[in-house]
Amino acid sequence: DAGITQSPRHKVTETGTPVTLRCHQTENHRYMYWYRQDPGHGLRLIHYSYGVKDTDKGEVSDGYSVSRSKTEDFLLTLESATSSQTSVYFCAISEPETGVYGYTFGSGTRLTVV
């Protein structure tokens, strides 16, 4: 979707290596989210941010960390990748305060841990 981009789109990495995924928005939305999508589980929230340097855990946060040093960027880091983290990762943005209460999703990053 316009205004939100994820990079890389695809990545293959080895078990035990660190990996960082990037989400960049041009909408100046306050809230940003990282989800993972796995068959039979829908999308599950990993971490989210409600402002610069303000982050909190979601339901599946173990093994992941995030950082938000600028409004437009939200980074997801796998400190030491495991095969169970093979998934499709989606970033989303939201801005409830202005009344535009909806979520826009990025195109996703397909991560394979071998």
Place this chain on the structure above:
Amino acid sequence: AQSVSQHNHHVILSEAASLELGCNYSYGGTVNLFWYVQYPGQHLQLLLKYFSGDPLVKGIKGFEAEFIKSKFSFNLRKPSVQWSDTAEYFCAVTNDYKLSFGAGTTVTVRA
């Protein structure tokens, strides 16, 4: 923690058939409700959303959903599906600015 349940894992239909996908949520407070669609190989797109007001919500591509507060339900409907409606459909509920998803329903429409 709230949860979202989608009743059907996989639905197979013929073109022109009617579609109804069930969604129930567990949270009892004020919620906002969404249906998203994901076409093969693509990201999620918003079909429709409910915040307040008329419980019958109309979305894009001929979809509609009805919010029944007493049943904690937000079922999605389309009177006549097309082959291009083949996709995965996700119900989602938000509270406290976080969106929780159901496991999804795969809809296959046969020509």
